[in-house]
Amino acid sequence: MNQSNANTNVVEMIDVCKRYGTFEALKKVNLSVRKGERIIICGPSGSGKSTLIRCINRIEQHDAGSIVVEGQELTGAERDIAKVRREVGMVFQSFNLFPHLTILENCTLAPRRARGLSKAEAEDRAMHYLSKVRIPDQAKKYPGQLSGGQQQRVAIARALCMEPRVMLFDEPTSALDPEMVKEVLDTMIGLAEEGMTMLCVTHEMGFAKQVADRVVFMDGGQKIEEADPQTFFGAPENDRTRAFLQQVLH
Amino acid sequence: MFDVLFQRGFDGRLYLEWLLSGLGWTLALAFIGWWIAFAIGVLVGVGRTSKSRVIAALSRLYVEIFRNIPVLVQMFLWYFVLPELLPTGLGTWVKQLPPPWGAFFPALLCLGTYTAARVAEQVRAGIEALPQGQEEAAAALGLSQLDTRRFVVVPQALRLIIPSLTSEVMGIYKNTSVALTIGLLELTAQARQISENTFQTFGAFASATIIYLLLALVAYRLMLWIDAKYHIPGTSPSKPARKPLFGLFGKRGAA
Ligand SMILES: Nc1ncnc2c1ncn2[C@@H]1O[C@H](COP(=O)(O)OP(=O)(O)OP(=O)(O)O)[C@@H](O)[C@H]1O
Numbered sequence A: 001m002n003q004s005n006a007n008t009n010v011v012e013m014i015d016v017c018k019r020y021g022t023f024e025a026l027k028k029v030n031l032s033v034r035k036g037e038r039i040i041i042c043g044p045s046g047s048g049k050s051t052l053i054r055c056i057n058r059i060e061q062h063d064a065g066s067i068v069v070e071g072q073e074l075t076g077a078e079r080d081i082a083k084v085r086r087e088v089g090m091v092f093q094s095f096n097l098f099p100h101l102t103i104l105e106n107c108t109l110a111p112r113r114a115r116g117l118s119k120a121e122a123e124d125r126a127m128h129y130l131s132k133v134r135i136p137d138q139a140k141k142y143p144g145q146l147s148g149g150q151q152q153r154v155a156i157a158r159a160l161c162m163e164p165r166v167m168l169f170d171e172p173t174s175a176l177d178p179e180m181v182k183e184v185l186d187t188m189i190g191l192a193e194e195g196m197t198m199l200c201v202t203h204e205m206g207f208a209k210q211v212a213d214r215v216v217f218m219d220g221g222q223k224i225e226e227a228d229p230q231t232f233f234g235a236p237e238n239d240r241t242r243a244f245l246q247q248v249l250h
Numbered sequence B: 001m002f003d004v005l006f007q008r009g010f011d012g013r014l015y016l017e018w019l020l021s022g023l024g025w026t027l028a029l030a031f032i033g034w035w036i037a038f039a040i041g042v043l044v045g046v047g048r049t050s051k052s053r054v055i056a057a058l059s060r061l062y063v064e065i066f067r068n069i070p071v072l073v074q075m076f077l078w079y080f081v082l083p084e085l086l087p088t089g090l091g092t093w094v095k096q097l098p099p100p101w102g103a104f105f106p107a108l109l110c111l112g113t114y115t116a117a118r119v120a121e122q123v124r125a126g127i128e129a130l131p132q133g134q135e136e137a138a139a140a141l142g143l144s145q146l147d148t149r150r151f152v153v154v155p156q157a158l159r160l161i162i163p164s165l166t167s168e169v170m171g172i173y174k175n176t177s178v179a180l181t182i183g184l185l186e187l188t189a190q191a192r193q194i195s196e197n198t199f200q201t202f203g204a205f206a207s208a209t210i211i212y213l214l215l216a217l218v219a220y221r222l223m224l225w226i227d228a229k230y231h232i233p234g235t236s237p238s239k240p241a242r243k244p245l246f247g248l249f250g251k252r253g254a255a
């Protein structure tokens, strides 16, 4: 194996397949992500975008092919998976904050339990990232008391508190009212500018153009096209990509 | 009608004292039994949702056995049959426990384990009612399965089922009267004794009934208070268990 490749590829997916019963949700998907890269994944509903990124932290288990994250191959071993998950942050469409915990507790739970930080260390770190997403003043509130946009920013901060090597986003703005989309995208742009490795499923094409190093187009469980944003939006090769772009851009 | 309470029995004590002593045993059974039921119920309920087939099957077995045998039969099993199954020395020791304890412990174990099976089913239902995203988010953060249950799943599930746990608290409290069948002088047994000694059946049982009702009311209000205390800010309030009678005394217009 090429040594430099092994060191720089944060995520390496080779011929990854995933079935639900007899339905093939992923058909031999290949994808590699280098450190600091920002990948945007788009495609029609049901094309396997969520499945793809959920396989990266093994929220879903792939059936064939291999996935290597930070040098660790994802197999059955429980301990290895926990190790990978600590290095991979994830932000969900529906926020999935823990409603019975305060914002601060949401952010300190995993660092304390899974990283072994003391309460004080975890709280310092939480306040740092909450400031970064610009809601430090809400720390004592509960998720149900915040707006959708604020909740999603907390969810980002919560993931960042684990100081992950790569962040996965699954349509982070799709459940938000239009006026709240910008505050979340701005937070993500900030992260991208700091060099965070990111994989993001989104239909926000303006955001894609602004931050993406590469755009991946999925359809029917396959990676149909992968290109830099200029090529992808300017001169897509595939008919299905063109048809999709026409729908989302107009 | 209640003047019987202020007459003295053959032991020189007021019948009121007889009732209160019965009440003491009833409360002790209900209270300690509840915490046994709650502890076992949470463990078994979580076990029901375990990914481990063995743990899930064992938990299921527990629930099916303890929930489906009538309480009265279970009471007899604990009292009459268990001592026979124990090694001889231990069995004899159990049989020779001094009077209230010889009946109290079997009754406590009976009510605790029976109610635990019912609590376990509520806990399981509560866990299954949580959005899938909660466990996913916890897993994605790198929390272990145990931590996910302890800090994310169970605290939310328990809050969700406070109304149905209220029914179980009422249930164990009412079932304490079954302990009279193995000779524990709890509230109902004392009422019966007073009635037999004085032939004032109505006065004796009316007093016991009123005590049962008042305490049920207290327990119900206590559960409402606990529900309010553990209510998660920013979420809609839970619906109290439907109890038409207590509804009259309790919060009005709660729907
Ligand atoms: N748990 C599951 N069981 C069965 N089928 C599933 C499951 N999860 C996803 N699928 C199917 O797999 C396919 C891909 O799903 P996936 O959620 O990855 O799509 P997606 O591209 O994220 O779509 P969307 O834009 O709607 O989120 C869909 O056809 C879906 O119905």
Ligand SMILES: [Mg+2]
Pocket (backbone or CB within 6 Å): A049, A050, A051, A170, A171
């Ligand atoms: Mg999706």
